[in-house]
Amino acid sequence: MPLPPSSEPPRDLDALLAALAAGERHFPGLSLANLDGADLQGANLSGCDLRDTLLSDARLGGALLEGSLLEGSLLEGSLLEGTLQEFVPLPTPPP
Secondary structure, X not given: OOEOOOOOOOOOHHHHHHHHHOOEXXXXXXXXXXXXXXXXXXXXXXXXXXXXXXXXXOEOOOOEOOOOEOOOOEXXXXXXXXXXXXXXXXXXXXX
């Protein structure tokens, strides 16, 4: 079960990684200056609320993203190889 959100959002990559290791998963709107281009390869981001997060050019290869909320997040230029273990397409809406 995810921990409740802390009162202070992580302010740098080390704080984010420590929060993830502690089981925290609620980071909506996370915006860390050094998260653009961050090395999050293999990080367990499963179930994280990362809506509207800036992850440009981040290295996310092999990161676990199952159940994560990424709506509105900027992933331009990010490396995502190995992040999708099973792709299930969304149903096509009726015409």
